[in-house]
Amino acid sequence: xxxxxxxxxxxxxxxxxxxxxxxxxxxxxxxxxxxxxxxxxxxxxxxxxxxxxxxxxxxxxxxxxxxxxxxxxxxxxxxxxxxxxxxxxxxxxxxxxxxxxxxxxxxxxxxxxxxxxxxxxxxxxxxxxxxxxxxxxxxxxxxxxxxxxxxxxxxxxxxxxxxxxxxxxxxxxxxxxxxxxxxxxxxxxxxxxxxxxxxxxxxxxxxxxxxxxxxxxxxxxxxxxxxxxxxxxxxxxxxxxx
Amino acid sequence: xxxxxxxxxxxxxxxxxxxxxxxxxxxxxxxxxxxxxxxxxxxxxxxxxxxxxxxxxxxxxxxxxxxxxxxxxxxxxxxxxxxxxxxxxxxxxxxxxxxxxxxxxxxxxx
Numbered sequence: 001x002x003x004x005x006x007x008x009x010x011x012x013x014x015x016x017x018x019x020x021x022x023x024x025x026x027x028x029x030x031x032x033x034x035x036x037x038x039x040x041x042x043x044x045x046x047x048x049x050x051x052x053x054x055x056x057x058x059x060x061x062x063x064x065x066x067x068x069x070x071x072x073x074x075x076x077x078x079x080x081x082x083x084x085x086x087x088x089x090x091x092x093x094x095x096x097x098x099x100x101x102x103x104x105x106x107x108x109x110x111x112x113x114x115x116x117x118x119x120x121x122x123x124x125x126x127x128x129x130x131x132x133x134x135x136x137x138x139x140x141x142x143x144x145x146x147x148x149x150x151x152x153x154x155x156x157x158x159x160x161x162x163x164x165x166x167x168x169x170x171x172x173x174x175x176x177x178x179x180x181x182x183x184x185x186x187x188x189x190x191x192x193x194x195x196x197x198x199x200x201x202x203x204x205x206x207x208x209x210x211x212x213x214x215x216x217x218x219x220x221x222x223x224x225x226x227x228x229x230x231x232x233x234x235x236x237x238x239x240x241x242x
Numbered sequence: 243x244x245x246x247x248x249x250x251x252x253x254x255x256x257x258x259x260x261x262x263x264x265x266x267x268x269x270x271x272x273x274x275x276x277x278x279x280x281x282x283x284x285x286x287x288x289x290x291x292x293x294x295x296x297x298x299x300x301x302x303x304x305x306x307x308x309x310x311x312x313x314x315x316x317x318x319x320x321x322x323x324x325x326x327x328x329x330x331x332x333x334x335x336x337x338x339x340x341x342x343x344x345x346x347x348x349x350x351x352x
Binding site: 040054056058063071077078082084085088096097109173175176179181182183194201202212216218220223225228 | 246248250251253254255256257258259261262263265266267268269270271281283284285286287288289290291292293294295296297298299300301302303304305306307316319320323324325326327328329330331332333334336337340341344
């Protein structure tokens with residue numbers, strides 16, 4: 001359905017993002033609980049979500065801080081998890097690049113997996129949308145998830161301080177990471193990247209300062225990229241033979 | 243019970259805030275509507291599926307609950323969570339089955 005006004009574009013984005021309530025709510029809650037378990041107070045947990053606003057990166061940083069990793073490694077690893085945001089930013093630029101700089105700055109803050117996935121799908125299928133309509137849709141798509149993530153963090157942090165240690169929540173975070181990885185493995189290249197990272201992580205586990213994480217991450221990225229190239233070449237050859 | 247001091251925490255929060263914003267803003271701010279080089283996009287596509295498994299593997303193989311020794315319930319629960327997530331594309335089905343598997347197996351084999 002074409003968007004006629006910027007206002008209706010905003011509300012369409014708002015409605016389209018509703019299913020993500022089911023993800024952002026519980027995950028924000030979980031972050032709050034685990035942050036409290038790690039010793040953060042409510043203000044610190046909330047500041048974390050407000051300032052960083054990136055689920056997987058926040059979980060990564062929390063985990064590594066608990067392992068007493070050096071601050072630099074914590075920052076590099078969590079930002080590496082977030083590197084895909086640079087790709088999102090680059091792929092949205094043809095659609096949003098013409099908007100005023102201050103709007104693009106706000107859009108950058110609200111750029112997460114959900115707002116990106118909704119927006120890029122919308123912009124690709126509706127090329128007639130104007131830049132203001134696209135911006136409105138993007139902000140609409142962030143309108144529920146963002147406040148929900150912050151609010152759920154606060155609630156989680158409040159609950160978390162009540163959770164007895166005997167519940168043994170220490171395996172919840174690994175399970176959350178695994179649950180996030182599964183749906184991301186869409187192509188053979190994704191699978192290869194994941195497998196290479198796992199193997200390297202095991203081999204490089206002895207490296208000091210959690211440096212094995214960086215080595216394994218870089219190995220996985222290169223293997224993924226090379227596999228993608230290989231699959232493309234293979235497909236092209238098959239087309240030529242036919 | 244905090245295992246790290248608040249200077250570390252706030253350094254991480256502020257550093258991550260600045261860093262993530264820069265990653266998100268870089269291209270929207272500077273690129274106009276030029277495209278990124280293909281090789282760079284190709285690597286960026288695999289950042290999350292490389293870093294997250296690299297992070298989680300040691301946590302699964304050497305879980306903190308057993309003080310770092312290999313544990314069959316933890317390993318099995320992890321593989322089940324990954325498989326359910328891959329097949330169902332549903333994060334919560336994956337987490338739920340993984341947690342149930344861990345609980346069940348811990349009760350069964352201890």
